[in-house]
Amino acid sequence: MDYLTGVQPKETLEISELMEQTVQGSIVKVNGAVHTIRDMGTVAFVILRKREGLLQCVYEEGTADFDLKEIQEAATIEVEGVLEANEKAPNGIEVRMEKLRILSEPADEMMPLAISKWKLNTSLEAKLNYRSISLRNIRERAKFRIQEGLTRAFRDFLYSQGFTEIHTPKIGAKGAEGGANIFKLEYFHRPAVLAQSPQFYKQMMVGVFDRVFETAPVFRAEKHNTKRHLNEYTSLDFEMGYIDGFEDIMAMETGFLQYAMELLDKEYAKELKILGVTLPKVDQIPAVPFKEIKELVAEKYGHKMRNPFDLEPEEEVLIGRYAKEEWDSDFVFVTHYPSKKRPFYAMDDPEDTRYTLSFDLLFRGLEITTGGQRIHDYKMLTEKIAARGMSEEGMEQYLATFKHGMPPHGGLGIGLERLTMQLIGEDNVRETTLFPRDLSRLEP
Amino acid sequence: MDYLTGVQPKETLEISELMEQTVQGSIVKVNGAVHTIRDMGTVAFVILRKREGLLQCVYEEGTADFDLKEIQEAATIEVEGVLEANEKAPNGIEVRMEKLRILSEPADEMMPLAISKWKLNTSLEAKLNYRSISLRNIRERAKFRIQEGLTRAFRDFLYSQGFTEIHTPKIGAKGAEGGANIFKLEYFHRPAVLAQSPQFYKQMMVGVFDRVFETAPVFRAEKHNTKRHLNEYTSLDFEMGYIDGFEDIMAMETGFLQYAMELLDKEYAKELKILGVTLPKVDQIPAVPFKEIKELVAEKYGHKMRNPFDLEPEEEVLIGRYAKEEWDSDFVFVTHYPSKKRPFYAMDDPEDTRYTLSFDLLFRGLEITTGGQRIHDYKMLTEKIAARGMSEEGMEQYLATFKHGMPPHGGLGIGLERLTMQLIGEDNVRETTLFPRDLSRLEP
Numbered sequence: 001m002d003y004l005t006g007v008q009p010k011e012t013l014e015i016s017e018l019m020e021q022t023v024q025g026s027i028v029k030v031n032g033a034v035h036t037i038r039d040m041g042t043v044a045f046v047i048l049r050k051r052e053g054l055l056q057c058v059y060e061e062g063t064a065d066f067d068l069k070e071i072q073e074a075a076t077i078e079v080e081g082v083l084e085a086n087e088k089a090p091n092g093i094e095v096r097m098e099k100l101r102i103l104s105e106p107a108d109e110m111m112p113l114a115i116s117k118w119k120l121n122t123s124l125e126a127k128l129n130y131r132s133i134s135l136r137n138i139r140e141r142a143k144f145r146i147q148e149g150l151t152r153a154f155r156d157f158l159y160s161q162g163f164t165e166i167h168t169p170k171i172g173a174k175g176a177e178g179g180a181n182i183f184k185l186e187y188f189h190r191p192a193v194l195a196q197s198p199q200f201y202k203q204m205m206v207g208v209f210d211r212v213f214e215t216a217p218v219f220r221a222e223k224h225n226t227k228r229h230l231n232e233y234t235s236l237d238f239e240m241g242y243i244d245g246f247e248d249i250m251a252m253e254t255g256f257l258q259y260a261m262e263l264l265d266k267e268y269a270k271e272l273k274i275l276g277v278t279l280p281k282v283d284q285i286p287a288v289p290f291k292e293i294k295e296l297v298a299e300k301y302g303h304k305m306r307n308p309f310d311l312e313p314e315e316e317v318l319i320g321r322y323a324k325e326e327w328d329s330d331f332v333f334v335t336h337y338p339s340k341k342r343p344f345y346a347m348d349d350p351e352d353t354r355y356t357l358s359f360d361l362l363f364r365g366l367e368i369t370t371g372g373q374r375i376h377d378y379k380m381l382t383e384k385i386a387a388r389g390m391s392e393e394g395m396e397q398y399l400a401t402f403k404h405g406m407p408p409h410g411g412l413g414i415g416l417e418r419l420t421m422q423l424i425g426e427d428n429v430r431e432t433t434l435f436p437r438d439l440s441r442l443e444p
Numbered sequence: 445m446d447y448l449t450g451v452q453p454k455e456t457l458e459i460s461e462l463m464e465q466t467v468q469g470s471i472v473k474v475n476g477a478v479h480t481i482r483d484m485g486t487v488a489f490v491i492l493r494k495r496e497g498l499l500q501c502v503y504e505e506g507t508a509d510f511d512l513k514e515i516q517e518a519a520t521i522e523v524e525g526v527l528e529a530n531e532k533a534p535n536g537i538e539v540r541m542e543k544l545r546i547l548s549e550p551a552d553e554m555m556p557l558a559i560s561k562w563k564l565n566t567s568l569e570a571k572l573n574y575r576s577i578s579l580r581n582i583r584e585r586a587k588f589r590i591q592e593g594l595t596r597a598f599r600d601f602l603y604s605q606g607f608t609e610i611h612t613p614k615i616g617a618k619g620a621e622g623g624a625n626i627f628k629l630e631y632f633h634r635p636a637v638l639a640q641s642p643q644f645y646k647q648m649m650v651g652v653f654d655r656v657f658e659t660a661p662v663f664r665a666e667k668h669n670t671k672r673h674l675n676e677y678t679s680l681d682f683e684m685g686y687i688d689g690f691e692d693i694m695a696m697e698t699g700f701l702q703y704a705m706e707l708l709d710k711e712y713a714k715e716l717k718i719l720g721v722t723l724p725k726v727d728q729i730p731a732v733p734f735k736e737i738k739e740l741v742a743e744k745y746g747h748k749m750r751n752p753f754d755l756e757p758e759e760e761v762l763i764g765r766y767a768k769e770e771w772d773s774d775f776v777f778v779t780h781y782p783s784k785k786r787p788f789y790a791m792d793d794p795e796d797t798r799y800t801l802s803f804d805l806l807f808r809g810l811e812i813t814t815g816g817q818r819i820h821d822y823k824m825l826t827e828k829i830a831a832r833g834m835s836e837e838g839m840e841q842y843l844a845t846f847k848h849g850m851p852p853h854g855g856l857g858i859g860l861e862r863l864t865m866q867l868i869g870e871d872n873v874r875e876t877t878l879f880p881r882d883l884s885r886l887e888p
Binding site: 104129144187286 | 448495518627652848
């Protein structure tokens with residue numbers, strides 16, 4: 001019988017630890033994957049890929065007690081050697097190799113993609129087909145570090161605002177929003193569906209925790225094959241009670257974005273630099289009613305409105321342009337969406353019931369959030385369901401929650417992959433999805 | 445056009461803010477749900493349920509400018525009044541009500557459950573049927589705050605250890621572990637399955653980020669109807685590269701548990717107190733081989749071993765008892781599981797290939813983690829697949845990852861609901877699942 005006492009310090013060092021080493025010329029031990037080898041004849045550079053970046057190891061005959069040929073690309077190795085400063089090397093340091101230990105070797109050194117190039121010069125299709133290889137490219141990998149920062153910021157900011165994290169079921173008897181875009185499955189000989197959103201559950205939990213959030217997958221069986229749709233994505237959802245109006249929801253999202261940019265700037269500067277990303281300003285975000293912004297862009301850009309009840313993708317782009325030009329903002333809240341385009345639980349605007357107390361957030365011309373105030377009154381809710389000709393079937397427990405009292409509340413959902421895409425400046429959401437699922441892609 | 449500038453301070457105060465008010469007798473504004481009303485004749489106590497706990501509001505005719513009858517249970521209200529110290533009140537404070545604003549009213553004041561009782565005196569069945577109501581009970585709610593603390597600790601600890609968070613798809617073409625326990629669905633006229641675990645994906649991502657984790661739902665179509673099985677649960681998964689052995693994985697889990705207990709002690713003390721939970725010691729966790737511990741408990745407790753290749757539930761209980769009695773530990777790692785009971789990707793022990801370099805973690809006699817070192821060598825992996833008579837079909841991209849080099853690695857999965865159950869001392873995992881899914885339960 002042995003005892004485990006927790007994580008012990010390792011002999012091998014990470015890049016940040018090497019950079020903190022005050023004594024140059026000390027002997028260090030490092031490990032990593034052989035990203036590439038550049039053999040210059042008398043000297044060779046073995047570039048290690050580590051989780052914190054690239055590390056240059058220098059091989060010279062005489063100094064090293066092994067043969068360079070022992071190292072092949074895509075192997076993982078442990079190196080012992082002398083740490084030196086070299087301003088031309090990544091992070092300003094290099095290790096002059098003395099001893100080598102092979103940790104693992106590839107069965108096939110020929111990579112399907114040239115991952116050690118600065119930019120992966122290949123099609124999106126190829127990148128996705130060889131996902132576990134393409135992400136070994138430093139730039140590709142950095143996108144998902146940024147994505148981590150966004151998720152982390154969402155949670156940490158909401159914790160600080162008194163929210164409780166919840167985990168709601170993804171398999172259920174009925175979809176939250178209804179409609180045809182639901183994946184169906186058999187659940188022990190009963191029909192079941194995959195959750196399109198945690199909407200019902202997060203509302204029900206507002207009556208318990210006041211403020212809740214969830215960061216989890218949602219499933220949409222939409223037959224859209226566009227650059228901005230996925231059939232499975234990560235939704236950053238929150239719902240909060242005791243609001244004075246839907247402006248509280250927008251203020252909370254603005255606060256999240258401010259916190260997220262600070263966190264990225266502080267903890268993900270390396271990745272931002274790798275990707276050449278300049279963070280957007282989020283000190284204030286303009287909010288303008290749906291009807292008004294449609295007219296503003298129609299006028300300014302001579303755009304012909306075709307659908308008065310929804311925003312077309314081209315209109316979103318124009319609104320983004322308008323917000324940038326007129327208000328110098330990468331973000332814009334579009335408020336008061338038409339009621340007929342919002343789900344039954346959306347609170348209608350008492351001043352004009354054709355519109356709702358809801359909003360979308362556009363980021364550089366793309367919708368990344370839908371949110372708003374919800375109906376909290378049982379009678380109002382059931383009347384709206386009836387007025388829409390909908391059935392209460394399958395919503396009994398959701399509705400019962402309102403029967404027993406609910407505070408005024410609202411919330412939103414943010415598409416994580418879209419938010420990442422817009423921040424980084426990609427033009428296809430698959431670029432910022434680890435393993436995308438779309439109409440034709442179910443693997444890897 | 446307006447501008448949103450982020451979260452603004454609210455006029456209404458939370459309990460912690462009230463407790464920090466240095467000037468007693470000041471006028472404060474608070475809101476909350478009317479948890480219960482105790483009318484004593486000349487004075488009445490209106491207990492508000494807020495996210496931070498209960499707040500006692502005192503109604504006296506003459507002081508208040510409204511009639512007590514205006515307040516009904518399950519309404520949400522805003523109160524203005526004088527803050528006073530009262531050591532008999534929850535948190536030592538109360539508010540003497542002066543002004544009232546009704547925020548919302550229930551359609552039906554009669555609750556299906558007596559949620560304001562200290563302990564919900566009802567069946568598990570009823571609790572789950574009325575989930576959004578039963579969780580309004582202070583004790584029921586506290587369980588999920590503890591659960592939040594565990595998830596949060598998992599992530600924060602792993603961030604500090606250089607892990608990257610990933611989001612892997614839940615819909616796929618083939619299950620990670622194979623077998624019959626997979627939910628099937630139709631994906632745009634193609635057969636698909638729900639992920640039993642992120643196993644393949646997290647391993648593939650070790651080649652990219654070295655260390656990864658995910659906290660996400662997993663789906664198991666197991667026909668078990670027990671107190672410890674769910675068909676959908678939250679799995680805390682991590683996978684790490686450059687390990688020296690599977691002991692590194694156990695050490696990382698030990699470190700997580702140490703961090704988790706510290707975080708709970710620091711930030712969730714209120715909830716621990718509500719539930720009467722004493723945190724277990726985790727300064728060191730004993731680790732003992734499968735074969736050895738089976739013999740030890742057989743000998744000590746006169747238990748008859750029936751299955752030499754697996755642990756029966758009763759055996760887990762005895763091992764938990766043994767660990768407590770012999771090593772004064774609530775946790776015990778059981779190492780070196782038989783190879784035939786582990787998936788193909790488990791690394792066999794080179795010293796005795798009938799066993800693997802893997803482990804389970806038992807917490808108070810229940811398995812809460814399965815983990816271990818994985819095979820990282822392409823040839824070894826494909827040979828083991830062949831030796832088991834399995835097909836490589838559907839695993840092409842997983843296997844290709846190994847062809848192109850992978851560091852020695854391993855990882856684990858923790859069942860969040862089970863961990864919460866054992867920590868709190870519940871005897872049914874449904875008690876610590878927000879909306880459980882089992883053989884017969886698909887709603888709410």
